Amino acid sequence: MMGRDIPSVTLTSDSEPFFAASTQGTFSIPACDDCGKTHWYPRPLCPHCFGERINWKPASGRGRIHTFSVMRRVPQPYAVAYVELAEGPLMLTNLVDCDLDAIRIDQPVELVFKPNADGLNVPMFRPA
Amino acid sequence: MNATDQAHIAGIYEHPTRHAPDKSVAQLHAEAAKGALADAGLSKDDIDGYFCAGDAPGLGPLSMLEYMNLKVRHLDSTDTGGSSYLIHVAHAAQAIAAGKCTIALVTLAGRPRSTKTPERVHPDQPDAAWEKLFGVATVNAYAMSAMRHMHLYGTTPAQLAWVKVAASHHAQHNPNAMLRDVVTVEDVLRSPMIADPLHRLDCCVVSDGGGALIVTRPEIARSLARPVVAVRGTGEAAKHLGGGTFDLTVSGAAVSGPIAFAEAGITPADIKYASIYDSFTITVVIQLEDLGFCAKGDGGRFVADGNLIAGVGRLPFNTDGGGLCNNHPANRGGMTKIIEAVRQLRSEAHPAVQVANCDLALVQGTGGRLGTRHGSATLILERQ
Numbered sequence: 454m455m456g457r458d459i460p461s462v463t464l465t466s467d468s469e470p471f472f473a474a475s476t477q478g479t480f481s482i483p484a485c486d487d488c489g490k491t492h493w494y495p496r497p498l499c500p501h502c503f504g505e506r507i508n509w510k511p512a513s514g515r516g517r518i519h520t521f522s523v524m525r526r527v528p529q530p531y532a533v534a535y536v537e538l539a540e541g542p543l544m545l546t547n548l549v550d551c552d553l554d555a556i557r558i559d560q561p562v563e564l565v566f567k568p569n570a571d572g573l574n575v576p577m578f579r580p581a
Numbered sequence: 582m583n584a585t586d587q588a589h590i591a592g593i594y595e596h597p598t599r600h601a602p603d604k605s606v607a608q609l610h611a612e613a614a615k616g617a618l619a620d621a622g623l624s625k626d627d628i629d630g631y632f633c634a635g636d637a638p639g640l641g642p643l644s645m646l647e648y649m650n651l652k653v654r655h656l657d658s659t660d661t662g663g664s665s666y667l668i669h670v671a672h673a674a675q676a677i678a679a680g681k682c683t684i685a686l687v688t689l690a691g692r693p694r695s696t697k698t699p700e701r702v703h704p705d706q707p708d709a710a711w712e713k714l715f716g717v718a719t720v721n722a723y724a725m726s727a728m729r730h731m732h733l734y735g736t737t738p739a740q741l742a743w744v745k746v747a748a749s750h751h752a753q754h755n756p757n758a759m760l761r762d763v764v765t766v767e768d769v770l771r772s773p774m775i776a777d778p779l780h781r782l783d784c785c786v787v788s789d790g791g792g793a794l795i796v797t798r799p800e801i802a803r804s805l806a807r808p809v810v811a812v813r814g815t816g817e818a819a820k821h822l823g824g825g826t827f828d829l830t831v832s833g834a835a836v837s838g839p840i841a842f843a844e845a846g847i848t849p850a851d852i853k854y855a856s857i858y859d860s861f862t863i864t865v866v867i868q869l870e871d872l873g874f875c876a877k878g879d880g881g882r883f884v885a886d887g888n889l890i891a892g893v894g895r896l897p898f899n900t901d902g903g904g905l906c907n908n909h910p911a912n913r914g915g916m917t918k919i920i921e922a923v924r925q926l927r928s929e930a931h932p933a934v935q936v937a938n939c940d941l942a943l944v945q946g947t948g949g950r951l952g953t954r955h956g957s958a959t960l961i962l963e964r965q
Contacts, residue, residue, distance in 0.1 A: 525775060540824070
């Protein structure tokens with residue numbers, strides 16, 4: 454079940470590398486070679502140490518629902534969520550391909566790419 | 582002597598309009614300024630400092646200073662959403678203490694009810710793409726904080742509803758309030774679900790309107806006709822998502838609150854009345870915990886059973902009806918929070934909700950979104 458059309462967005466040099474990879478089918482997240490930490494959303498200067506050696510690491514696409522909310526008073530109800538990625542950071546996303554009334558915090562989820570209006574692969578999650 | 586011992590709030594004005602299709606935003610700012618000056622017993626030529634935020638049209642203070650034809654020697658357009666006006670009081674106190682100005686004007690106005698302009702986020706805003714793609718709006722961002730709070734602490738929708746119930750008990754006495762009907766917990770829970778777990782009645786109103794303040798030196802405030810209200814403590818903070826590690830059940834009040842209490846040299850137990858930013862019911866619960874009125878996680882139990890109702894509970898809050906029932910001009914509620922706290926300290930609140938011997942009040946603002954990033958500010962005000 455797809456709840457909602459995914460809009461166009463204007464990318465910047467900060468967000469382009471993620472979507473260049475995702476649209477090739479790779480889910481990768483930024484990690485800093487100076488401090489070793491991952492972060493989200495992606496930035497070319499590490500938000501932990503200001504290091505500039507950002508290395509895009511393929512990620513497992515596994516995670517757990519940290520929190521969520523189902524938007525009800527719209528033509529196509531949809532679920533926003535923060536998913537805690539197995540690699541560490543909390544990532545804002547949508548929960549899709551699921552019963553919106555059966556979502557639970559701590560539920561395991563896995564990545565699924567959904568195309569937006571411009572054909573970008575957008576990272577979303579479904580029950581694992 | 583710290584900066585805040587040198588500033589008093591000498592004038593307040595809440596614009597009575599809740600729907601202003603025939604007035605410009607600039608006019609509402611000017612009418613609010615005129616009202617606050619009249620309240621203080623001052624004239625426009627007395628103003629030498631001006632404070633405004635993102636609701637001021639055009640190039641903020643430049644456009645508004647020209648429109649009102651004010652000549653000032655200090656200006657500040659700090660914008661932290663709905664909490665901006667609390668920060669303006671703090672910064673005005675600092676500027677007055679530093680000798681940069683002596684009579685500061687703060688204004689707010691907006692017409693979101695008349696114009697219904699959709700929120701537009703510039704693509705250069707670094708979080709823009711990462712939120713637009715997923716349909717994050719104000720209500721579901723707050724809802725994710727509420728959902729996490731319920732999961733961690735057992736907070737219930739009925740406990741959240743008590744915040745709205747208390748606000749409605751106060752709004753029945755405010756002839757200007759948009760929603761004056763007293764509601765019950767069941768009314769809140771039966772209202773349409775907007776974004777789980779927030780119902781329509783967990784959400785604040787959308788209103789046109791405005792307000793203004795005059796902040797000045799104590800000796801000037803004492804020379805005027807109005808009761809004297811001192812700024813005793815101030816704190817400010819920004820809470821955000823860091824690099825992807827955060828606790829959505831904690832607000833910036835956990836930082837701004839202790840700073841303000843320490844500056845004032847008092848504790849939450851000393852507070853007789855609190856204006857608490859109420860964009861949504863969950864906003865109140867989380868801020869009360871972070872300010873130390875109860876332990877983290879106990880906010881739901883704290884607000885239940887009428888504990889926020891004047892004359893009933895331990896901590897009367899938002900006795901004008903707040904954003905949940907009275908108004909939320911420009912989608913920014915900080916100004917009206919300050920104004921109602923000053924009314925309480927002056928003993929000018931409605932008699933049905935006036936707190937007896939109200940000598941110390943707290944004002945707490947949260948602007949932006951609990952579920953993403955927000956500005957927080959805390960003021961502690963004292964009747965002299």
